[in-house]
Amino acid sequence: MSAGRSSNRKTGEGAPPPQPSKHRDGFELISRIPIEWTKYQSKESQSFVDITYDISIQDRCSRIAFNRPNVLHAFRPQTIREIQQALQLSIDNTDVSVIILTSNNIPKYTPAFCAGGDQTVRNNNGGYQDGTEVYPKLRVLELQVEMRRCPKPIMCVVDGYAIGGGHILHMMCDLTIASNRSIFGQTGPRMGSFDAGYGSTRMTRLIGQKRSRELWFLCRYMDSKEAYDTGLINASYPLPDLDGRTAQWVRRINMNSSTAITCVKMALNADEDGGGAFGIQQLGGQLTKMFYQTKESQEGRDAFLQKRPPNFILHSKL
16 A cells, blocks of 8 residues: 555656556555455355355455346345345444445356346336245335445445346445456336335436436446446456455455545445435335336336236326
8 A cells, every 4th residue: 555655765867756656546456366355154155056155365345246137147035135134134243344245157057147137037017026035126226225324335246137127236236346257237117117215316316307217217238338437337358357356345445444434335335325216215115116016117027037028008197
């Protein structure tokens, strides 16, 4: 970190003084050797099916990874519940200062971070039900709030598709870095769904009203370069460099005061949440639940499962 400090070395007589440089922050001197992970052994983590949970004591971070590659890591209630448990494990662990949210991709499947809610378990009664819920609910809304209130920074590492509810989860993270083959966007209105809470308000804060409406109204996708250019993500790297760059970002965060990081995160959140975003998120969730009970919404899900274009006009009341 000496490269990031002011130098008092004397220059030769007549030599010009050192010029200002962004590289004086020393960031590029930080090691990019990939993090070495250890399987976390606990009663909770041993029961995980839809995710994996690992930690690195040396780099003071945890890794929560979607583990459903055969469905583009789409989440069901069990998936979200396991992430909630892993998030709490990370919060409670004093050896963890940074939390990584990512996915486990394998060559035989299309790479993805998360494709959102698993439509095969979307219920007509206003939520998702895979047999693990007392009643159908939108559990992911609870996770969004928990991520927002988490005192530790959450960094999303995206490789592949981050769409629908998966796109919203990456936006809920404090930072997002991605591989150069990653794709971002919304799918809700094509499938009889939407997120009128953080999925809308957070996106608007990140990329503005016009681009947010474009993503929601047209359901167009962005590649990683466009996502970076619009401010949707923090950085895009070639896939072979992604693990090393992840390590670099984590190590730099850990060089800073963890208390300062927590306070800054809460202060940045207050600019949005203090204006009523949490209340809007709750309202949005209730609207989504009601919409899921309509024929129009169900047509989007059914068309997706049946691999046909949806006929929303047949069921629309507007």
